[in-house]
Each structure stands twice: as C-alpha cells, then as structure tokens.
Amino acid sequence: MSIPPVESHLVVFPLEAWGHARPLITLCARVAKAGTTVVTFFTTVFFVERAKAELLRNFEADEDVFLSRIRIVGLEHTGTVTSRALEDAFAAAWRKLDVGEEVVCVKTGSTFPSGPKPNAVIFDCFAHQPLRDAKAISGDGVKAYMWFPGLLSSFFTMFGPESLGGKGNVRLKAEEEAHRTGKTPVEVASEMFQVREDVIRVSGMPPMYDYEHEPQDFPLPEEITAKIFIPAYESLMITDGVFIVTSESYEPEAVAALRGWYKELSKPAHVVGPLLPSGTRALAEEKQQSPLAQAIETFLDETLQTSGKQSLLYISFGSIFWPVKNPDTVWAFLDVVMELGIPFIFSHASPLAGVLPDAFTEKVNAYGKGLLSPWSPQQLILNHPATGWFVSHGGQNGALEAITAGVPLIMWPFGADQPLNAVHLSENLGVAYELIEVRSGHGLKPILRNGRKAAGTTEALQAEARDVLMKAFGEDGAKKRVKLQQLRGEVLSEWEEGGASKRDFLAFLDTLSKTT
Structure with missing residues (x-):
C-alpha cells in the first residue's frame, strides 16, 4: 500500500x-x-x-x-x-x-x-x-x-468563565485574596473549591447546588486539587483551541454555548465524540487486555442461553473510583441483585477496591449467576446481546460506550463529570435511572430540582435498588431503551459524512496541513 x-x-x-x-x-x-x-x-x-x-x-x-x-x-x-x-x-x-x-x-x-x-x-x-x-x-x-x-457541561464548571458556570481565573483571584488576607494562594484556592450551597447554572443542565457535584465522599488531596485547578483557566487561555470528547447530538445546548464562547475567543473548538475503536480488531484486541476475557465471554454466552437477551446487569465504576468511605453500599446493592435473580458481571478495576471480602466472593460463587472481574473488556460486554443494563459511575467514556451499544444505564456517580452525566441521562434525556440512596457525605443534602434527600441507610438503599431494578427490567425500562435507540443513532451519525464530529475532525486536519 x-x-x-x-x-x-x-x-x-x-x-x-x-x-x-x-x-x-x-x-x-x-x-x-x-x-x-x-x-x-x-x-x-x-x-x-x-x-x-x-x-x-x-x-x-x-x-x-x-x-x-x-x-x-x-x-x-x-x-x-x-x-x-x-x-x-x-x-x-x-x-x-x-x-x-x-x-x-x-x-x-x-x-x-x-x-x-x-x-x-x-x-x-x-x-x-x-x-x-x-x-x-x-x-x-x-x-x-x-x-x-469529559462531559462538556462539566468542562464549563471546571475551566470556564463565571458567565458559563465556572470560577474564572482562579490563580488571579487566589493571589488577590492572599494579598488581602495574608493566606497563601493555595489556601485561598482550596477554600474556593470547598463544597458550597451556591446554585450553579450551566448550559444544558438544570440548576444544581454546588454540593450536588460531589454526591460521594471521595475527597482529593488538597495539593492535587490546587495543582490541577489553580492554573486551569489560564491554561485554557494559553492554548490555541480545545478538543471535547462529546457529541453535538448528546449535548446540543452545551455545544452551542461552547461554540459561541470560542467564537468570541477567535479559537477553534473541536467536538469529536464519540471516539471508540471499530472494525474487526476492536473486540479481538480488547479481549487481550483482560485475563478473564474468555471466561467473561463464556459467561455471557451461557447467560444468553439460560436467561435470554438483555437479561444481564453489568456493573463498573471505572478504573479509579470506588465508594471508599462506604463500601458496604456495593455489597448491599448486589445482595438485591442476587435476591432478584439477575445475572451480573461486577468489574472492580479501581486499586481502591482492594481485595474483595471473602464472605462476599463466596456468596457470589454460591449464587452461580454472577462473575467478578478486576479488569473487563467493556465493549465486548456492552455489545453482547445478553447485556441489558449498565450500572455505571457515569464517566463520559463509559456513558458514550453504553449509548453507542444501545445499553441503558443506572447511574451511581462520585464526582468530576459523573453527577452531571447522571442528571443529563436520567432527567434531560430519560434514558437512565440515577441511584440516590447510595450517596454519602455532601450527597446526603437536599437535591435542588426535586427537594429529595437521601436517607443514608442500608434499608433505603436496598428499597431503591429493588424499585429501580424491577423498573429497569420491566415496562418502564423498555420505554427508556426505545428512547436510547434514537439517541444512539444520532450520536453514531456524528462521525458519518456530514456529521458534526467528522466535520470538526476534518477542520483540524486542514489546520495541520496549513501549518506545515
């Protein structure tokens, strides 16, 4: 060639x-x-x-x-x-x-x-x-x-100007306040990022309290927070453009706001999601990355034969997040899954998960319809006909993978872009459920849009899990699946000829050729 x-x-x-x-x-x-x-x-x-x-x-x-x-x-x-x-x-x-x-x-x-x-x-x-x-x-x-x-709406809150729901130039504000009070800029910046009760308004999202962006007690070290967020706005100003891994059909209002902002900056904003491998090697090579891939594929095939299409629940919090302050919520939720007789694959890739409790592992083995995996071939699982629902922390990659596979979600967000993705998928788009009773820390405070407040008990968690899972695998879940199929087609079309993501990608290639 x-x-x-x-x-x-x-x-x-x-x-x-x-x-x-x-x-x-x-x-x-x-x-x-x-x-x-x-x-x-x-x-x-x-x-x-x-x-x-x-x-x-x-x-x-x-x-x-x-x-x-x-x-x-x-x-x-x-x-x-x-x-x-x-x-x-x-x-x-x-x-x-x-x-x-x-x-x-x-x-x-x-x-x-x-x-x-x-x-x-x-x-x-x-x-x-x-x-x-x-x-x-x-x-x-x-x-x-x-x-x-990540989700574009969360980009505004992390990096954007105040007019778009962000904090603007944190470094400049921190230095001015440090000069006034005698504190260090890092101390001031850390205070700026402490959870508040302010109402945050971001394009494409309902108004939310600031603390709703952290529904789980999953704190980051102050030094990391300061290093990441103090220079964020100025970094954005230094750059000549931005790449966002979302799609116009997934976040139309947010994308319109981004394009308007970047037009004012006279810089390109490339919206290029979804970005997923495709072709004959995509699934075969993914299986090479998981030592349990063959066992997982066999389990999926057997589940399809014994329980039918869309019968399996896939559960994963990604490679980083884990309910470190309340891991019992995981075991309580899975107890309900097993009580309802739902086949499941539970992926626990986060190093924070550690070694799963022996009693729980033994319970799953005795159940016979569950599989525990430290690292799973996610696209293989989501694209298998046995998979019906995905319990996810709501990171952008997993959300887009589920959408493009046509698998609706049950959201269990921790932080970053996940809480906004959970609200967007469940409330704005109506293709997901969000678990509320799994929350901890600031997540136990009232939700602005509906006034609901998590009880924070195991009994409430299991009651909600039972309700959500029965809906998901019933008539209500079937309606959400139909809605998701339409969204799936729209998102996939973004990389077809004339699609917005394909257009932005080609515009970037044209820029490369002009700068040689």
Whole structure:
C-alpha cells in the first residue's frame, strides 16, 4: 500500500488516567489514517503496553503502514498523576523534537527519529506545566490544544468563565485574596473549591447546588486539587483551541454555548465524540487486555442461553473510583441483585477496591449467576446481546460506550463529570435511572430540582435498588431503551459524512496541513 509522504507532526500527551488516554488513542489512529501526519504519543512507562494494545484495536491487518506512523514513547514517571518527574521528562523530550533529535522510550529502549518539527500538540486538560514548557520552547511555532475527555457541561464548571458556570481565573483571584488576607494562594484556592450551597447554572443542565457535584465522599488531596485547578483557566487561555470528547447530538445546548464562547475567543473548538475503536480488531484486541476475557465471554454466552437477551446487569465504576468511605453500599446493592435473580458481571478495576471480602466472593460463587472481574473488556460486554443494563459511575467514556451499544444505564456517580452525566441521562434525556440512596457525605443534602434527600441507610438503599431494578427490567425500562435507540443513532451519525464530529475532525486536519 502506498500512502502520501509525511507532511506534519502531531504530538499528544495525556496523563496517567485511562479515561483520558483511551479516546485520544483513537483520535491519533484516525489522524494517522488520514495519511500525511506522524504522531508522537507520549505516555508514562506504566501505560506503554496498554496504549499499544489499545492502538491495535483501531487498525485492520492491512493498515499497518498507517499504524507505523504512531510512535508510543514512555516517559519516566514517579509519584502522583501530575508529578514533577513526568513534567521534566516531557520537557526534555520536547526539546529534542524541537531541534530535530530522536526521542527514546524509557520502557522499551526504542528510539524514534524526530520527524518533521511538531506543528501541533494536544495536552491533557491537567497537564498545565508541560503546556507552558512547550510554548516556552517553541513559541507560536506550534499550535497547542487542550484535551477534555469529559462531559462538556462539566468542562464549563471546571475551566470556564463565571458567565458559563465556572470560577474564572482562579490563580488571579487566589493571589488577590492572599494579598488581602495574608493566606497563601493555595489556601485561598482550596477554600474556593470547598463544597458550597451556591446554585450553579450551566448550559444544558438544570440548576444544581454546588454540593450536588460531589454526591460521594471521595475527597482529593488538597495539593492535587490546587495543582490541577489553580492554573486551569489560564491554561485554557494559553492554548490555541480545545478538543471535547462529546457529541453535538448528546449535548446540543452545551455545544452551542461552547461554540459561541470560542467564537468570541477567535479559537477553534473541536467536538469529536464519540471516539471508540471499530472494525474487526476492536473486540479481538480488547479481549487481550483482560485475563478473564474468555471466561467473561463464556459467561455471557451461557447467560444468553439460560436467561435470554438483555437479561444481564453489568456493573463498573471505572478504573479509579470506588465508594471508599462506604463500601458496604456495593455489597448491599448486589445482595438485591442476587435476591432478584439477575445475572451480573461486577468489574472492580479501581486499586481502591482492594481485595474483595471473602464472605462476599463466596456468596457470589454460591449464587452461580454472577462473575467478578478486576479488569473487563467493556465493549465486548456492552455489545453482547445478553447485556441489558449498565450500572455505571457515569464517566463520559463509559456513558458514550453504553449509548453507542444501545445499553441503558443506572447511574451511581462520585464526582468530576459523573453527577452531571447522571442528571443529563436520567432527567434531560430519560434514558437512565440515577441511584440516590447510595450517596454519602455532601450527597446526603437536599437535591435542588426535586427537594429529595437521601436517607443514608442500608434499608433505603436496598428499597431503591429493588424499585429501580424491577423498573429497569420491566415496562418502564423498555420505554427508556426505545428512547436510547434514537439517541444512539444520532450520536453514531456524528462521525458519518456530514456529521458534526467528522466535520470538526476534518477542520483540524486542514489546520495541520496549513501549518506545515
């Protein structure tokens, strides 16, 4: 196969969060298949092999020549997600690319020629220092874009101006208040991000109390919060544009607000969701990432035979989140699942989950219709005809995967974009249920839109679980499934010819060619 020569060089740098890296890998694959761009994908030493496996899911066997244009380069990393060691490693590697020197993957020892000088770079929305380093080294010679893989409405609350429901320039406000009070800017910023009872209004969402954005007691260390959010608004202003992994049909009001804001900024806003692997390798390579893949597939096939289509409940809180302060809520919920005789797969990938209690594991084994998995091939499960519902924390990747697979959701949100996704799917779109009685901490306070307040007891949780599950697998759930099918078609069409995501993607490719 002959392909056009390389004309441009795109660099990408997600941090060590799989929900951030995974859709960016798919975007890189689509850029490479356009034929004229080499892509350097910087990641941590711990993500190199996983990134390679995920990348393969996006290519057919006869597309290896395009695959070869993506170089996965592992960087030294210690400590937290935004460690100084990783930031320094990126800056050193960027300097090499900027002057035409080869870069080395510290995981494999492989060396990669610099290729053309980078003319575009996509940074993780929390990679503030690497963004500044690249701009300091290369100046306006490189176009820098922010990568936000979450719900767009939550982007406004985290990074946006006050007019769109955000906090604006946190650093400037924190320094002014620190000068006035004698506190440190970090202390002031931490206070700014403490949960309040203010009403937050964001495009496309009903008004919500500030504390509703944290329905679970899942606190982040203050130093991480400060490092992530103090420079956020200014980072957005430094960048030359933004990538949002949502779709216009999923968040029409929010996308309209984003485009209006970025028109004022005279910058492009690329809305490119959903970004999921497709083709003959997509499911086969995904199975290679889970040691229990074969057992899971067998379990799904057997469930289909014994319980029928759409009979299984899939449960996952992703790779990070877990009810660390109240893990008993999980066991109480699953007790109801087993009481109702529902087959289930429970994925517990978060390191915070630790080792599951022996008594619970024994109970599931005795039940005979449940499977416990530390890492699951999610697309395989969601696309299997046995799967009926997905209990999810509500992260954007999982939500879009479920929508594109036609599987309705039962939401159990923790923080970040999840609470807004839960409200959007259950209230705005009517294709999901949201669990309220699983809440803890600030989540036990009243909900603005309906005045409801979680009781916070095991009895209330199990009563709600029983009610929701019976509805989900009954007539009410069937109506939600019909609504979801329409949404599914609209979201999938975004990457077809004339679709909004395809249009924004092609506009970005055109920008690449014009900056060479």
